Amino acid sequence: MVSLYTVIPNPSSSTKEVFARRAFLPEHQNNLWKIETGFVRTFTYLEDGTTVALGLWGPGDVVGKALSKLDPYQMECITKVEATVLPLEEWSQLTETLLTHIQQAQELMVIRSHKKVETMLLKLLAWLSKKFGSEVEKGRLIDMRLTHEDLAEMLGSTRVTITRILGQFEQEGLIARLSLHRIVLREEEIWYYEI
Numbered sequence: 001m002v003s004l005y006t007v008i009p010n011p012s013s014s015t016k017e018v019f020a021r022r023a024f025l026p027e028h029q030n031n032l033w034k035i036e037t038g039f040v041r042t043f044t045y046l047e048d049g050t051t052v053a054l055g056l057w058g059p060g061d062v063v064g065k066a067l068s069k070l071d072p073y074q075m076e077c078i079t080k081v082e083a084t085v086l087p088l089e090e091w092s093q094l095t096e097t098l099l100t101h102i103q104q105a106q107e108l109m110v111i112r113s114h115k116k117v118e119t120m121l122l123k124l125l126a127w128l129s130k131k132f133g134s135e136v137e138k139g140r141l142i143d144m145r146l147t148h149e150d151l152a153e154m155l156g157s158t159r160v161t162i163t164r165i166l167g168q169f170e171q172e173g174l175i176a177r178l179s180l181h182r183i184v185l186r187e188e189e190i191w192y193y194e195i
Helices: 094-113 117-132 148-155 159-171
Strands: 017-019 031-036 042-044 051-057 074-077 081-087 132-134 137-141 176-177 184-185
Touching: 042 148, 051 094, 051 117, 081 094, 094 117, 094 148, 094 159, 117 148, 117 176, 117 184, 148 159, 159 176
Parallel strands: none
Antiparallel strands: 017 081, 031 081, 042 051, 042 074, 132 137, 137 184, 176 184
């Protein structure tokens, strides 16, 4: 896959690099990336081309090919990202980083295990608002610029289904959709939906 970045960082330096939205962080076997600003999604592909979401990461999180045995392993910037390359042998918090990856994988596994796509999407939005959201007047703002296709890939669904369900959630008052794929989750409204 062709990367959209223009500068290949020197693996032995700890300089910050800036990547455009939809660019891919370079894969270095012996280095990790610490996300300073922005959001990155990690994923792989099945033999039939189906995308499998592995995680969503934001400021302070660490990602890298060295944390996975999957091939391919892609790290796509879903927003503009500023990240620092970390030599693996110098990263002193490897255990903490691995635990964070395991915990997120388990949380996403549980979300994807629900039978109904509506429930999966509501649980995913609640998880996103808890992990990455910010408090606003009418709920929690998820300001990640996730497309309907991004959400569908995370849940193993289709873009059309996600679009339909988001419209349904909006009509029911569970969410408010803003420009640039931003969503406000009205947490006080979702408790009854889960019963």
